[in-house]
Amino acid sequence: MHVVAALTDPADAALGEEQGADMAELRLDLTGGDFVRQVEQCRKNCSLPIIATLRSVDEGGRFSGSADEWAAAIAPVIPLVDYVDVEQRFARHAVLVRAAGKKIIASHHAGRMVPLSALFAMERELRAFGDIPKIIVTPATQDDVVELIAFTSAATKPVCTGVMGSEFRYARAILPLFGSELVYCSVGTPTAEGQYAVAEFKALQKMLAP
Secondary structure, three states: OEEEEEEOOHHHHHHHHHOOOOEEEEEHHHHOOOHHHHHHHHHHHOOOOEEEEOOEHHHOOOEOOOHHHHHHHHHHHHHHOOEEEEEHHHHHHHHHHHHOOOEEEEEEEOOOOOOHHHHHHHHHHHHOOOOEEEEEEOOOOHHHHHHHHHHHHHOOOOEEEEEOOOOOOHHHHHHHHHOEOEEEEEOOOOOOOOOOEHHHHHHHHHHHOO
């Protein structure tokens, strides 16, 4: 399990590393400005592996362009990072990341709960073009959370699962115990509602560790 410091400002990368993060995610859709410059600053401020993410509006971000526009925007930073988050809708452009020898976090963020059978199908589809499938859902009930935990435990590894929103934020701390590879935490301004700060999660990790 790896703790990811999700950043809206590359200047916060050093603090994320200091607090114990294993990786840094630079949310390019939230940083603004020149993407290459943002990544270079992040690289300068920390020694952590960097994930470049340009999240679409439909999946909780601010990027509103087409798949081709996404590819054109992300292409200059691919050589500078270690991982690229590629949403399922942009899957045909995963070849750009592969050609550069970088790893892919193949993601899907749903504003609802996804049925258990569909979760397994989605995991297979994401793994077809990515190294780590990342499936984030929005539970409506505790039973939904239990289903997500069951899926996480049974799914082929590596896999990353999580929840959107703050109502069931405790699932963010529990899912890694059942095999979720990545847990996204905040440093500075949170990139998503319900995130734990890196320092908070590291304390929880210590308390919950078997």
